[in-house]
Amino acid sequence: MSPVEAQPPLHLSYFDRLLQLDRHGAIKLVERFLLDREGDVAALYAEVLVPALVHTGQQWQEDRISVAHEHYISEVTRDLILRHGPRLWASPEAVHSTAVACCAPNERHVLGLLMAADILRAAGLDVHLLGEGAPPESVGDFVAEVDADVLALSVSLPEHVDDASALIEGARARRPSLLVVAGGRGLAELPDPAARVGADYVTNDLRDLHRELPRLLKRPSPGSSRRDRPPQPS
Ligand code: B12
Structure with missing residues (x-):
């Protein structure tokens, strides 16, 4: 042989x-x-x-x-x-929510965010991708302008964690019902990354993100437009 x-x-x-x-x-x-x-x-x-x-x-x-x-x-x-x-997302689940996706301030690593945006779209979200370099105040304004349900944030470098946290705080101030999902290697080593950065959910595994999204989107939250929405046809 x-x-x-x-x-x-x-x-x-x-x-x-x-x-x-x-x-x-x-x-x-x-x-x-x-x-x-x-x-x-x-x-x-x-x-x-x-x-x-x-x-x-x-x-x-x-x-x-x-x-x-x-x-x-x-x-x-x-x-x-x-x-x-x-x-x-060629045949996505019925579009039911709006997401804004961006990198942490000063973060130039954007490829992970592009991949995460694809997963969000596949799960039926209309994703407005801002990529890298959008000033944090304009992200907050934009989140309010488009009535975003979700903010998806990517943090590759550990030195951007504080800025990411401030961006999330600013966006939540503009839109309290916002569900914040975050990922990136900059959060990977933190003991409790969601709490540290102020996100609702943090993962670096995009399959986990896809699996968890339906549960996360049902999460009741004060002032949430999702909460008042009639059940979507399955
Ligand atoms: C390509 C690259 C660049 C490109 C980025 C181009 C671009 N358009 O994105 C450029 C040349 C710009 C760059 C610059 C730099 N880089 Co660089 N870069 C890389 C490299 C080789 C690949 C990055 C990448 O795309 N990875 C693949 C993606 C898919 O992985 P990811 O981002 O982690 O995403 C995954 C998860 O984290 C998660 N995820 C990510 N985002 C999100 C968001 C959400 C919502 C969710 C749910 C999940 C999620 O899902 C993804 C899939 O699993 C990495 C090596 C590496 N290990 O990654 C170095 C790396 C990240 N870079 C590094 C460094 C040091 C730099 C520079 C500081 C270099 C310099 N001296 O200028 C600058 C910093 C620039 C900045 N301010 O951000 C270091 C970081 C070390 C550290 N401190 O952690 C690395 C690790 C290289 C190394 N040493 O091995 N880089």
């Missing part, structure tokens, strides 16, 4: 193609994964794109790849999220 050659994990193959600037090869690899996995974009995120980005960060930190390569890999990955993410 001929020895079976071990294949490298898919996220490393993806990383290697991009390291060789083989964008087309990386795109094909992703398409093949989605074909094999019946279009499971959540699995693409969890099993290929996120570990590839984490690996990219390690390689950059160890000086094995340049900053330019790191940017290149994250930009191609952003393209792929924007290309395939909409499959997740």
